[in-house]
Amino acid sequence: MEHTLLIENVTKRFATTLAVDDLSLAVPRGTIYGILGPNGAGKTTTLRMVMDIIVPDSGRVSLLGGDPHRDRAVLRRVGYLPEERGLYKKMKVIDAIVFFAELKGMDRRSAKSDVLAWLERMDLGKWANAKVETLSRGMQQKCQFIATVVFQPDLLILDEPHSGLDPVNQEVLRDTIFQVRDEGRTVVLSTHNMPQAEAMCESVCIIAGGRKIVDGRVRELKRENRANRFVLEFDTPSPQVERFMHSSPLFRNRSREGPLWHVELADGADPRSVLREATGLDVQVARFEHVEPSLHEIFVEHVTSAARAGREVARA
Amino acid sequence: MREVMIIIRREFLERVRTRAFVLGTIAFPVFMVAVFVLPRVMADGPVERHLAFVDESGTGIGDRFEDFVALGEATGSGNRYTLERVPGTFAMLRDSLNARVQREEFDGYVVLPADLMTSNRIMFRARNIGSEQVVRDLRNAATEAVQAERLRAAGLDRADMTELLKRVEVDDAAITGSGAEGRSAESTFIFAYIVAFLIYFITAVYGASVLRSVLEEKTNRIAEVLVSSAHASRLMLGKVVGVGSAALFQVAIWTVAIVVMATRSDLIAEGIGVPPEAFAALSIPASQAVLFILYFALGFLLFAALFAAAGAALTSEQEAQSVQMPLMLPLFLPLLVSFRVTAEPMSTMARVLGIFPLTSPLTMPMRIAAASIPPGEIALSLGLLALGLLVMSWIGGKVFRIGILSTGARPSLREIVRWIREA
Numbered sequence: 178m179e180h181t182l183l184i185e186n187v188t189k190r191f192a193t194t195l196a197v198d199d200l201s202l203a204v205p206r207g208t209i210y211g212i213l214g215p216n217g218a219g220k221t222t223t224l225r226m227v228m229d230i231i232v233p234d235s236g237r238v239s240l241l242g243g244d245p246h247r248d249r250a251v252l253r254r255v256g257y258l259p260e261e262r263g264l265y266k267k268m269k270v271i272d273a274i275v276f277f278a279e280l281k282g283m284d285r286r287s288a289k290s291d292v293l294a295w296l297e298r299m300d301l302g303k304w305a306n307a308k309v310e311t312l313s314r315g316m317q318q319k320c321q322f323i324a325t326v327v328f329q330p331d332l333l334i335l336d337e338p339h340s341g342l343d344p345v346n347q348e349v350l351r352d353t354i355f356q357v358r359d360e361g362r363t364v365v366l367s368t369h370n371m372p373q374a375e376a377m378c379e380s381v382c383i384i385a386g387g388r389k390i391v392d393g394r395v396r397e398l399k400r401e402n403r404a405n406r407f408v409l410e411f412d413t414p415s416p417q418v419e420r421f422m423h424s425s426p427l428f429r430n431r432s433r434e435g436p437l438w439h440v441e442l443a444d445g446a447d448p449r450s451v452l453r454e455a456t457g458l459d460v461q462v463a464r465f466e467h468v469e470p471s472l473h474e475i476f477v478e479h480v481t482s483a484a485r486a487g488r489e490v491a492r493a
Numbered sequence: 494m495r496e497v498m499i500i501i502r503r504e505f506l507e508r509v510r511t512r513a514f515v516l517g518t519i520a521f522p523v524f525m526v527a528v529f530v531l532p533r534v535m536a537d538g539p540v541e542r543h544l545a546f547v548d549e550s551g552t553g554i555g556d557r558f559e560d561f562v563a564l565g566e567a568t569g570s571g572n573r574y575t576l577e578r579v580p581g582t583f584a585m586l587r588d589s590l591n592a593r594v595q596r597e598e599f600d601g602y603v604v605l606p607a608d609l610m611t612s613n614r615i616m617f618r619a620r621n622i623g624s625e626q627v628v629r630d631l632r633n634a635a636t637e638a639v640q641a642e643r644l645r646a647a648g649l650d651r652a653d654m655t656e657l658l659k660r661v662e663v664d665d666a667a668i669t670g671s672g673a674e675g676r677s678a679e680s681t682f683i684f685a686y687i688v689a690f691l692i693y694f695i696t697a698v699y700g701a702s703v704l705r706s707v708l709e710e711k712t713n714r715i716a717e718v719l720v721s722s723a724h725a726s727r728l729m730l731g732k733v734v735g736v737g738s739a740a741l742f743q744v745a746i747w748t749v750a751i752v753v754m755a756t757r758s759d760l761i762a763e764g765i766g767v768p769p770e771a772f773a774a775l776s777i778p779a780s781q782a783v784l785f786i787l788y789f790a791l792g793f794l795l796f797a798a799l800f801a802a803a804g805a806a807l808t809s810e811q812e813a814q815s816v817q818m819p820l821m822l823p824l825f826l827p828l829l830v831s832f833r834v835t836a837e838p839m840s841t842m843a844r845v846l847g848i849f850p851l852t853s854p855l856t857m858p859m860r861i862a863a864a865s866i867p868p869g870e871i872a873l874s875l876g877l878l879a880l881g882l883l884v885m886s887w888i889g890g891k892v893f894r895i896g897i898l899s900t901g902a903r904p905s906l907r908e909i910v911r912w913i914r915e916a
Binding site for chain 1: 496499500503507511709710712713714715717718719720721722723724898
């Protein structure tokens with residue numbers, strides 16, 4: 178089995194809106210995969226279709242090699258953290274989590290000891306016997322994360338896992354997700370927080386308006402999407418450098434940030450000629466680097482150009 | 494099946510472990526006992542009255558009246574009176590008597606007028622006229638005194654006449670199917686009413702609990718996690734049975750308490766000072782008890798399924814409050830007409846209510862308690878109730894399945910019908 182999760186040409190229409198439009202994506206096993214997009218892009222709808230909570234109008238979902246709609250047993254091997262969280266408020270923390278673990282097939286005794294270990298790990302050990310409603314939202318969220326992961330699912334589906342957590346707990350959660358991945362499990366998470374996705378995900382799929390904008394491995398996406406932007410740094414400032422940087426026709430744009438020059442090359446300009454001319458100046462070149470765009474830049478670029486294309490189509 | 498058991502266990506424990514459950518378990522029998530025993534214990538406890546007495550009749554009736562009142566013989570209420578004779582006529586004494594009553598020298602005064610034998614009327618004035626028993630006592634004593642005087646005038650002896658005019662009491666009891674004698678009319682009504690009220694009470698309380706907890710799971714999105722582990726229909730089954738078993742557990746505790754009370758009723762009756770018959774209503778023949786539990790269980794499941802579907806279709810606590818009452822109405826209806834149903838258990842109304850599945854869980858126990866119902870009719874009623882339960886679970890299951898995961902605005906009735914057709 179190549180992929181843990183495969184979505185093929187899935188479409189879902191609600192009364193007046195097209196929530197997901199012919200979406201396809203493939204999640205490789207043992208990786209952290211991000212579904213990125215602005216609010217209302219269709220992230221949650223997509224994840225709910227994967228979990229068979231809503232049924233797609235057309236298209237196919239293959240989960241751990243099975244069809245979740247026909248074979249519900251595959252859902253037992255999936256941990257799902259919905260966007261809006263909730264645990265039974267009146268239950269003790271330990272009982273509430275053990276209940277979900279039992280439903281996923283664990284026996285009560287081993288569930289109990291595993292949940293306790295997880296609570297310790299998440300710094301919630303002394304809350305095990307407190308009622309859920311006495312915990313803060315952030316703590317409840319960590320509890321629910323434990324309920325999602327404690328039964329050792331093959332796949333974790335986390336809808337906006339970081340929202341509502343403080344920075345310290347965001348870090349705790351991130352480390353735990355890495356650990357889960359290192360144990361060979363697959364994680365699919367949705368977020369609109371690009372720096373976070375960039376720090377965690379090996380592969381991403383960016384969607385907007387229910388359509389896929391771009392997907393692939395983050396490293397490749399960055400390489401494919403890097404523009405003509407470079408950073409130049411010289412050992413010491415010099416008037417010659419100053420003159421070169423401001424007058425050379427090789428640059429379309431330049432800006433200075435301390436000792437660093439951010440430049441954009443003119444169309445057709447060869448980076449090698451830039452390097453050649455720079456090395457001929459009176460001070461040494463300390464750095465010459467092709468800048469890779471951040472996920473955020475790729476996202477903004479693609480989403481706006483997709484929107485522009487959409488408008489042009491509409492005009493035509 | 495394993496998931497269903499896990500859900501049943503959670504629902505059961507969540508309810509049984511609450512303080513409300515413990516308090517409710519204790520409070521209900523205490524409340525029931527209070528309803529029975531308190532009126533007997535507190536019914537117009539004996540009062541004392543110090544009254545002025547003006548006798549204008551002058552025929553010897555006054556002396557007799559005084560004796561009857563003072564002895565409490567004619568009154569028999571246990572109230573105690575002291576009469577203080579004030580010489581003179583009422584017209585003369587009126588102002589001073591009123592003043593003395595206001596000064597609280599007396600609680601009031603009684604006047605036997607001169608024309609008592611023809612007017613049949615005495616006069617009673619008091620600061621506090623509230624106790625009807627006092628008025629009754631005075632009326633009885635005056636009546637006896639006047640009657641005795643009339644009998645004497647006719648040459649008859651009062652003691653003989655009392656013996657001759659003794660009232661007849663009716664010893665009433667229902668005849669049960671097996672030919673044995675059952676309980677009395679009053680006792681039957683009380684018993685039937687208790688059983689019906691208990692079924693109503695438990696179904697209403699626990700049914701509302703089903704509705705609210707489904708709503709909680711829906712609004713908290715717990716449902717999304719639940720249905721990714723267990724199919725929605727199993728979720729609903731587990732919830733309804735789990736809540737139902739908590740209700741049955743509570744009923745079982747009460748039953749044990751009642752059995753203990755029934756076997757020890759003499760002691761308890763003595764302890765709280767009521768006649769032992771007061772507890773007669775508590776003894777239940779085994780065959781009836783089985784039918785009651787059957788009607789309770791089927792009725793509860795029927796309404797619980799209805800409430801589970803309602804909880805899944807609604808979106809907020811406020812909506813739940815406004816919907817709860819109309820849903821409960823068919824359950825409550827038989828209680829409104831309980832007097833008619835127990836008085837005329839074979840009337841058309843009682844029969845119709847006893848056969849219709851939404852009203853039969855309360856109507857039939859009342860009818861069964863009041864009279865011996867033909868087994869065929871019971872079988873038909875139970876059969877229809879079971880059928881109603883199946884239909885309700887089927888429809889409710891569909892609404893539940895879609896409703897519990899739907900988000901956004903509350904669905905219209907037409908939309909719910911569409912869910913039922915499509916699911």
